[in-house]
Amino acid sequence: xxxxxxxxxxxxxxxxxxxxxxxxxxxxxxxxxxxxxxxxxxxxxxxxxxxxxxxxxxxxxxxxxxxxxxxxxxxxxxxxxxxxxxxxxxxxxxxxxxxxxxxxxxxxxxxxxxxxxxxxxxxxxxxxxxxxxxxxxxxxxxxxxxxxxxxxxxxxxxxxxxxxxxxxxxxxxxxxxxx
Numbered sequence: 296x297x298x299x300x301x302x303x304x305x306x307x308x309x310x311x312x313x314x315x316x317x318x319x320x321x322x323x324x325x326x327x328x329x330x331x332x333x334x335x336x337x338x339x340x341x342x343x344x345x346x347x348x349x350x351x352x353x354x355x356x357x358x359x360x361x362x363x364x365x366x367x368x369x370x371x372x373x374x375x376x377x378x379x380x381x382x383x384x385x386x387x388x389x390x391x392x393x394x395x396x397x398x399x400x401x402x403x404x405x406x407x408x409x410x411x412x413x414x415x416x417x418x419x420x421x422x423x424x425x426x427x428x429x430x431x432x433x434x435x436x437x438x439x440x441x442x443x444x445x446x447x448x449x450x451x452x453x454x455x456x457x458x459x460x461x462x463x464x465x466x467x468x469x470x471x472x473x474x
Contacts, residue, residue: 297418300364300410300413300414300416300418301416303406304361304364304410304416307361307362307403307406307407308357308360308361308362308363310358311357311358311374311377311403312355312356312357312358312362314354315351315352315354315355315356315357315377316351316355318334318351319331319351319352328344328348331351332346332347335347336454339454340452340454341452341453341454346452350380353376354377357373357374357376357377360373361407361410363419364416365415365419365420365421367410367415367419367427368411368429368434369437370407371407371410371411371437371438372411372438372444374404374407374441375407375441375442376441376442376448377445378401378403378445379400379404379442380445380448381400382400383446385400404441404442408441411429411434411437412438
């Protein structure tokens with residue numbers, strides 16, 4: 296069982312971390328911070344660069360902590376939060392990843408929840424520090440807080456649709472709205 300948990304934690308954790316690296320750098324096929332910023336703007340988020348940095352940093356941190364089995368319920372909560380946001384972006388395209396749907400983010404949310412529930416296993420930093428098993432109330436709270444925080448982030452960071460160009464009188468100087 297411990298070997299299986301280790302393989303699952305490391306694989307899923309590094310995939311989530313790698314996804315974050317792509318958001319903020321040119322590594323692993325990423326488009327750099329400017330590309331990550333543009334991706335968020337294209338997906339209807341405001342906040343620009345800061346949003347990309349926070350999202351990428353959250354994915355990197357959550358993924359590395361999951362891989363190490365460190366603060367596992369909190370790492371799972373963060374992973375579920377960022378992957379819930381990703382799922383909301385892909386929601387309109389349906390479930391299947393073949394159509395760029397939310398299947399993959401959903402799998403990562405479910406696996407993160409399962410890791411929070413099972414614990415990281417004996418081959419983990421949590422176990423080495425004597426921090427596992429975590430109290431069930433904390434694990435359940437983390438499992439609920441992860442997706443809820445992702446949905447709240449999506450609502451808070453949602454960029455309102457731009458006013459139609461026709462609504463701006465011709466010849467009126469206007470500055471672009473800062474995001």
